[in-house]
Each structure stands twice: as C-alpha cells, then as structure tokens.
Amino acid sequence: MIKVENLTKEFEGFKALDELNLHVRKGSIYGLVGVNGSGKTTVIKHIAGVYKQDRGRVIIDGEDIFDNIPIKRRLSYISDDLYFFGMYTLKGSAAYYQKLYPEWNSDRYAHMTEKFGLDENKRLSKFSKGMRKQAAFILAMSSMPDVLILDEPIDGLDPLVRRLVIKYIVEDVAEREMTVLVSSHNLKEMEGLCDSIGIINRGKMLIERDLDDLKSDVHKIQAVFPEGKEVVLEGLNVLFREKRGSVDMLIIRGNGDEIESRLRKNKPVVLDLLPLSLEEIFIYEIGGEKDEFKELLF
Amino acid sequence: MFQIDLKSRKAIYEQVVDNFKELIIAGVLKPDEKVPSVRDMAKELTINPNTIQKAYRELENRGYFYSVSGLGSFVSVPAEAAGSSHRIKELKELFRSTVNELVFLGCSKEEILKLMEETGLSKGKVDEND
Structure with a gap:
C-alpha cells in the first residue's frame, strides 16, 4: 500500500534521509521508531505528500503521492505540530474538511465529538493541547481515510483518551482495512498496536520486520x-x-x-x-x- | 472473554492462542461452538486485527479451531486437537523448575520422590517411556 524507495532528502547540506526504503501492507498497522533526529518526521512528511524528495520515490497504492490530489483525498495525516485556522471552531473545521474529503462521514463526526466530550462551538485556539490533538483525530477519522498517518499521536494524551483513540484505529483497520503508519516513542504501547515495525537511524532503515518475528x-x-x-x-x-x-x-x-x-x-x-x-x-x-x-x- | 497482558514478554498472538486453548480445555467453549470473528475480537481486546488473525491461524494449525468459509471459525472436537506435545514440553519445563526450587529450599530427594508417589503416579497412569 505504501512503498518508499531509495528516498533521499537533504536540508542545506544535511542528509536527513539517505536511500531509505519502507513498505507498509494494506490493512497493516506499521510502527516507525527511531531516536530523536533520526528522520521519522521527515519520512512521514514525504509520505503525506508535504515534502518533495530529492531522489527516490514515495508510492501509495501504485501512484506517486506528491501533488496527487485523488490519493491525498484518501489519506489523513496528523502532524506532531498541529495547525488549525485561527478563529475556527471544531464545527467550522468539520465543515471545511467535509468540502475537502469526499468520504466525509457526518454521523461519525457527531458520534466521536460526543464520545470525546468536546464542545464543537468553542474556538479551537481555546482548547488545551491534548484537546486539540483529540480534535485533529476526530477530523482525521471522520474523513474515513484509507491511509492514516500519525506522528506521535498518543504522546500527551491521558490514558482514557488514549484507549479510545486506539479503539477507533483498531476498529477501522478491522472493518475497512485501513492502513496505518504511526510513529511514537512509547514502545510499550506500539507493541500492542502494531504488527510491523521499522527502526530508522540516521536517515536509513535499520530493520523492517513483522513485530512477532523481530521479537x-x-x-x-x-x-x-x-x-x-x-x-x-x-x-x-x-x-x-x-x-x-x-x-x-x-x-x-x-x-x-x-x-x-x-x-x-x-x-x-x-x-x-x-x-x-x-x-x-x-x-x-x-x-x-x-x-x-x-x-x-x- | 479474556484479557491481554501488554506487559508480558509473551507475544500477543501467543497469549490469544493460550487463552483460547484454556477456554477450550476447561470446556467453557464447546465443540462446534462459533468463536467471535477476528474483527469483533480485535475490537473487544483493542488489539491489532492482524495479530488476532495470526492467532486464529495458529489455533487452526494446532487443531483447536476449524473454519468454514463464509461462516467463520469454530471450536474443534477435543479428540482432534493435536497440540498436546507442545503442552507436554511446557509442563516438563515447569516441573523441572519446580523441582529445582524444592531442592534449593532444602527438600531431600526422598521427599520429592514421595511427593511424586502421592500424585497420579501411584495410580499407574504413567507412560513408561517418559
């Protein structure tokens, strides 16, 4: 489903990614781990189509992702540093997402907003950091993505919300074979969630295997x-x-x-x-x- | 149905396998009873569906489950279960460490042998080759 081949990216002479390869099967939950500064977020931004690579390819469902709008409509990405429009409420953001994502599911949005207990009429800028993360998750999941990309999604959430987030992810993987790529430093939690693991170091893929085989x-x-x-x-x-x-x-x-x-x-x-x-x-x-x-x- | 221990070193799919085996051996799950679907199990345990799938395949290979295409997985009749050699190995391991601990705590050989006599051994239900 996701295929990264010989991906290389330099920032002002610094080689952030060096011939990196990565493969995620459809319906798999793939955990990307690595020390700080190893290149996790850079890979993720390539897969989400935010960065353009220097060399190599990033392919989702057989097509190059960069500037590929039909594929991006089926992909949700929650970045580590969230961005919302300044004056928007959760409700306003949902209306905006609905226009961007053809598979948007209003019922799910309503259901999740209630479950997470967020006030959809309050400005997102007034939300706490954890609540903003929850809001981003509701928006991402309500757009019913085929590919979900999460950059340190559960770090900073309370245990109750964390379980709820994991429950929603597992449900969609089970029901609709959603493909998930997630990066985190919480390896204990990754152990329960992921079936495949990629360990990256200094911009290279060190090991990529089934978690059970690895263990x-x-x-x-x-x-x-x-x-x-x-x-x-x-x-x-x-x-x-x-x-x-x-x-x-x-x-x-x-x-x-x-x-x-x-x-x-x-x-x-x-x-x-x-x-x-x-x-x-x-x-x-x-x-x-x-x-x-x-x-x-x- | 059962809980998964994320802190355990045992692989999660193995925990699922062992839990189902226990439920079948204890008779909680009856032969030909339908087991929850992979999806339902994944949702209930909040565990990766691929992990549950792997466990179900393993249970099928070991003869505890059989699957009917389109209908799901079912519990096998115990007589068909062929996974006992693995269990025997596990139990032997447990036995070995128990005896070692008894020796450490000062139990004499005679005491341990006497203990063994008091168990099923005296009933003559023992495999001579073992």
Whole structure:
C-alpha cells in the first residue's frame, strides 16, 4: 500500500534521509521508531505528500503521492505540530474538511465529538493541547481515510483518551482495512498496536520486520553454569556475553527452543530465556556495537 | 472473554492462542461452538486485527479451531486437537523448575520422590517411556 524507495532528502547540506526504503501492507498497522533526529518526521512528511524528495520515490497504492490530489483525498495525516485556522471552531473545521474529503462521514463526526466530550462551538485556539490533538483525530477519522498517518499521536494524551483513540484505529483497520503508519516513542504501547515495525537511524532503515518475528529472533538469557567447566556455545549466534559473578548474561540470536536445548547440554543450574521486548530491541539495535548500551539490557 | 497482558514478554498472538486453548480445555467453549470473528475480537481486546488473525491461524494449525468459509471459525472436537506435545514440553519445563526450587529450599530427594508417589503416579497412569 505504501512503498518508499531509495528516498533521499537533504536540508542545506544535511542528509536527513539517505536511500531509505519502507513498505507498509494494506490493512497493516506499521510502527516507525527511531531516536530523536533520526528522520521519522521527515519520512512521514514525504509520505503525506508535504515534502518533495530529492531522489527516490514515495508510492501509495501504485501512484506517486506528491501533488496527487485523488490519493491525498484518501489519506489523513496528523502532524506532531498541529495547525488549525485561527478563529475556527471544531464545527467550522468539520465543515471545511467535509468540502475537502469526499468520504466525509457526518454521523461519525457527531458520534466521536460526543464520545470525546468536546464542545464543537468553542474556538479551537481555546482548547488545551491534548484537546486539540483529540480534535485533529476526530477530523482525521471522520474523513474515513484509507491511509492514516500519525506522528506521535498518543504522546500527551491521558490514558482514557488514549484507549479510545486506539479503539477507533483498531476498529477501522478491522472493518475497512485501513492502513496505518504511526510513529511514537512509547514502545510499550506500539507493541500492542502494531504488527510491523521499522527502526530508522540516521536517515536509513535499520530493520523492517513483522513485530512477532523481530521479537522471537533475539533472546536474552540469564544462566548459571556449573563451575570449573568450559561452557559450550557451539552453533549459537552469541551477540553479547558478560559474566556478573557466577551469572552469565547472554544475548543470542536464533530460535528460542533450539537455543534452550543447546544451552541445556551445559547442565545449567539456572537458565532463564526471555524474548526481548521492543524497547530492548530498540536499545540493542540502535546502541549497535557499543557495549555500554547493551549493558542497559540487564 | 479474556484479557491481554501488554506487559508480558509473551507475544500477543501467543497469549490469544493460550487463552483460547484454556477456554477450550476447561470446556467453557464447546465443540462446534462459533468463536467471535477476528474483527469483533480485535475490537473487544483493542488489539491489532492482524495479530488476532495470526492467532486464529495458529489455533487452526494446532487443531483447536476449524473454519468454514463464509461462516467463520469454530471450536474443534477435543479428540482432534493435536497440540498436546507442545503442552507436554511446557509442563516438563515447569516441573523441572519446580523441582529445582524444592531442592534449593532444602527438600531431600526422598521427599520429592514421595511427593511424586502421592500424585497420579501411584495410580499407574504413567507412560513408561517418559
């Protein structure tokens, strides 16, 4: 559904995106993660058709997105820095959106405004920051998009509203196969919501995979092996090993069952094998070769 | 129906699989009973529909569900369920760690063996090969 190929963008000599590739399947919820300044928002602005690329292509549903009005009518984008017309109320904004988006759904707008408990006759400039975010979400969802792009949407919302937002997103993915691309630093929340993950670093795509595959691929192990005997780790892809007292800390890539059966041959006194959480994968992959980051994992 | 623990390290689809298995083994879900659609389940749990889909496929592969095209997924008759080897492995693991803990806390071998005698073992319902 969304395909980004070799996307490159420079700002005054600074290479913000460097041959970046990204793929989002139809009906998927894709999580884009990366440290501050890694290029998340820049990618998102290309996919939303706000920026024009230097090189490469951004394709949605088989067509280039930039200046493509028919595709943009089927796409909603909530940016990190929201923009509303100065004097507009939520009601006024809804009337404006209705003219732009042919699939606009007034019933849904009314229903959501009530659910979120927003006063549609109050000026948006008088709303709190969180309420403005909710207003943007109502407007985006009421335009019934095929593609929804969210730049840090849930950061800054209270837990109740967050659940409501996630519920609406899941519903539309289930009912109409809406495709979602979302960036966030809240990796715990992303873990429950997304099925695919892209980790970007310095303007490049570092890893792009199914979340479950990503998680079942790397394991962290705490083990105590019998003293005085050489531990056999043959056939295991050991990424990191550190001894703390008698406890062995290992990070091993591969199938969990196989790792376990191989380690068992050493007759460990204690053997705990845990898949990494998304947060740990993030620290591990971004931290790269630096051991001080890997130490954060234990 | 059940809750998903986002803090757990277990993959969400595995949690869905395990929860359904438990409900089927406990008899809460009866054979040939229709299970909620992927959509309804996703909405109820507020979990990605693709994750639920994956769990349903897995349940089908392991013989707990069967699907009828156009009608949805149904609970299989337990006799057809072929996923027990996985469970046996899990239980063995649990057994191993339990015994280790007992040893750590000072239980003697005799005590542990006696404990085992008191369970189903004495009824002779044991697989000689195990």
